[in-house]
Amino acid sequence: MKSCYQSDFWCLAEPIRNGQPDDGLRVFEFLKTKKITTGHTYSLVLKAVANSQGSDTALEMLMEMLGECEVKKDFDAIAYNTMITVCGKVNNGIETERIWRSMKANGCCPTRVTYCLLISNFVHCSQNELALDAYSEMVQNGFEAGNDTKQAIISVCTKEGKWSLALSVFQDMLKGGLKPNLIACNALINSLAKAGEVKLAFEVFDITTSLGHSPDAYTWNALLGALYNADRHDDVLQLFDSIKKDQGSQLNLHLYNTALMSCSKLGSWDRALQLLWQMEAFGLSIPTTSYNLVISACEIARKPKVALQVYEHMVHQKCNPDTFTHLSLLRACIWGSLWDEVEEILNWAAPNVSLYNAVIQGMYLRGKIDSAKNLYTKMREHGLQPDGKTRAMMLQNLSKNSARHRRSWSLGYRGRHRQKMK
Template sequence: MAGPQTAEQMRKMALKKLTKVTKLPATNCTAPPPPPQPLPIPDFSSTLTPTTQTQLNHLTHIVKSHLKPCFTPQDLVSFLKSHIHHHPKLSHLDFHLFRYAASLDTFRHDHYTFEWMVRSLATSHRLDSLNLLIQFSASNPCPCSDGIFSCPKTEPIFRFALNAYCRVGRFDDALFAFDAMKRLIDGKPNVALYNMMIHGFVKFRQYDKALEFYEWMARDRVKPDVITFNTLISGYCRNLQFGLALEMFKEMKSKGCVPNVVSFNTLIKGFFREGKIEEGIAMAHEMIELGCELSSVTCEILVDGLCRGRRVMEACNLLISFSRKGVLPNDFDYFELIEKLCEERNVGRAMEVVDELWRKGNAPSSIACTILVEGLRCIGRIDEANKFVEKMLKEGIVPDSVTFNCLLGDMCDKGKAVEANKLRLLAASKGLDPDGMTYRILISGYSKEGRKEGEVLVEEMLDRGLIPGIATYNKLMHGFCKRKT
């Protein structure tokens, strides 16, 4: 049996050949690389550190106590789950046990043990050991493969390993595992596995390799899906190659792949980044014509792009148009647009937008409502703010206590303490718990107007434990006593 050094050399040779295959013309790409050499199983008692040796001795004792001599793969997995997986000192030795089992003449690993071991190594980031496992499984396939067909679990097992490699950018290992999997399964790999590789390349900004793998996918006669194209389009946009992203979008449609909301969102955002606002809006309309529903993200991209381009009014008209067509998502929060209008002191238009969208079923969020109330207060339109808060409360939108108290203060300053208290009662019935500041504002307002109804609020405040002491109570009542004299 070959030594560890020979196996590593053979693995590197296989990787070199695999890399060459991905770069050859289509006529030569179908030639499979040579199969990997069998992985030598090292002795369980190899030279180890004293600590590890002690742990292995402990593991050996547990194995002898709980695992019968002629154990099966299911027995081994059960033992790993119940005795090793959560053990604080032995969990990292599961691969030693796997290799030990492989060295027994009476034992043969199957998809149960392969799947468990791949998941354990991948989730614990022991990728060097995962490489050894992939080599071993490639040359020692599951017993299910002894018949006509391959083991149906092979592809899911390798998928977990590929995901682990791509997540950290170990693409040489991923390519080796991908090729080994292709030789073990029946037929062509699932498109999701190609997508996983392409996404990994794009994530680490290796766009040329992503496109190269996409071409390899075509040579393998695997039909790309919408995820394939979305990943490549996103990669081109991230690499500031928007022209190529549009070409890929055209290729996507020419190959009969229907774009989804992610495809359109990526391109709309790319148009706005390129300063092509009209094209971005046209893309949104094309999206609607094709029957693809707008998402809240789509609307966020459009509103943000138009606001950044100082085209706030156009953003208002676009949202109203979407709302009238019934395509505006109900969960879209248009607070950013309301905030922009209020910043420009165009509160009237903000009110019109909210009323229009609300009437069509697109209720504003509590944040959008708070922004609008503050905008109305800032320009002195207190009565409108009061009516708007009443509408909010009746629709079940409860304002925050700070905004609510500020509005009550403004109303009391204008001699409308009675109306302010009515608003307080309405808010309390909808779940807004008035605090001490709420009562002080109203009591002060009643006192300035010379209304004795404020005394009732003082007593209510006392009953609720909002008056810290007799001095505060006397101070609050003092204003009413002065009015009486």
């Protein structure tokens, strides 16, 4: 013999599922007139309508129901949860929030399930602040979130830069005997790294491995980033070597580039070259950014000829240089007094105001005033506008020339005047 619940479900759901929604709704109206509806009744009919006619129709029906005082009394958390679930299936965060507000306005207390559904919906719809609001309310009302919900909150906190709350939720999971997955651990490590909390990032890393998780490329990228942001460039290279030795298969372009960035900061040109050849041997498709970092390391180390060789190799590999490539290369050649190479690079590159400014300023500082003036004239012929520093240098030079001319003229005038006096 069927229970009342099963009977209600059959009477309501079957006609709608079989393409006879009017019959099912007539049964529903009959139950309403007899005042024998419950929260389960509304939940069943809304779910059936959503499955057969879509979420929009079910939402319209919900709003009509909530406009009826008697219906509102019978509406319980189960009915609301049904519609929150319906909204979740179509990623409708706006209606999820609307149902949540309506539920509280009508005096219906959310349950633990309600909060879990709300948080899940808001996370999937990228409504992070609402997810955090729902979690805060859930905790205040004394409900304990499950593993999935807490992991979702950690993810949300890290996206919003709220590393302290993420760490607190993470610690609560550990205290409660829950096991955060690798995704949650990585998100927290990355958030701590960005916040400059290097020590905490490595502590979470140690916990991650103690939980039995194997670090992946995302883990290593976060840790290298933490060290790099803390200006611990030697430590970056040391950790990179450790990863290469023990987890070589996980090395990717991001990890190599972080190591190259540290080489650039340190001016470690030989190490940068070594990494570049390893990247090629590893079969990575090397972008312009990576070559720029190697050239930058050569620039810092005052190795212009090596920088030129890297540039030629880059072009040979059919990797197109950009403005940053040419700027770094030009600065290296200027400090190495490779003026012929400077001229060649300017001829290779399309007319660019940044390149002309850099070379003119470099020439001026290296005492090549006439060359700087000639290049300034060429720059203006290309229709390029000099920056404030270049303009100031040219004006300063003109002032010196003018003063020199006035002094020369004055000396000549006094000499001629003395001759006439004689």
